[in-house]
Amino acid sequence: MTQPLSAQVFPNGARVQRLRVARPTDQLEAVVQFYRDGLGLPVIGQFEDHAGYDGVMLGLPDAGVHLEFTRLQSGSPGTAPSNDNLLVLYVQDGSDLTLFEASFAALGCLPVEPENPYWLGKSLTFQDPDGWRVVIFDLSASQ
Incomplete structure (x- = not known):
């Protein structure tokens, strides 16, 4: 910084x-x-x-x-509030989705079904170890 x-x-x-x-x-x-x-x-x-x-x-x-x-250090924050609390990254096309899918696969992390059907077919959703979700959205699929 x-x-x-x-x-x-x-x-x-x-x-x-x-x-x-x-x-x-x-x-x-x-x-x-x-x-x-x-x-x-x-x-x-x-x-x-x-x-x-x-x-x-x-x-x-x-x-x-x-x-x-x-x-x-002295306590716990609890769990993620829901499966629809998202961090969304917008990428240019499907080849970018493939790159993220490979990175997560190397960690043993596979895509999960999104809570909101809006994301189906044009993105990949991954769940972090705390249950919070990241969506990688293909902008070319929405045009």
């Missing part, structure tokens, strides 16, 4: 440079492996024992958008 990023101007005039989505997990190492090796997101930061938390941040190559996974 050392590169300066250009800000996006929001409708209210605020300039936003980064977006981080953070969530807790009981399985930090397995979740990091899923997003790092399955999706290919590089680790862009990490910390240990910061006020009782460990964490890892993974992001797009420019670090403008990233995910943070934290583990509370």
Whole structure:
């Protein structure tokens, strides 16, 4: 996160440079492996024992958008709320789907049936170790 990023101007005039989505997990190492090796997101930061938390941040190559996974050393965050809590990545065509499918297969992770039938036939859905889902959507299939 050392590169300066250009800000996006929001409708209210605020300039936003980064977006981080953070969530807790009981399985930090397995979740990091899923997003790092399955999706290919590089680790862009990490910390240990910061006020009782460990964490890892993974992001797009420019670090403008990233995910943070934290583990509370003294407790559990519980399970994913539903099968329809999604992180969606939009790819250009079916060949990109094939690349992600191969990456996840190497981890022993096969696609799962999406909760919402909208995603059928134009995407692949994968479930992370905590039960949260990632959809890889083929933009060319929706045209």
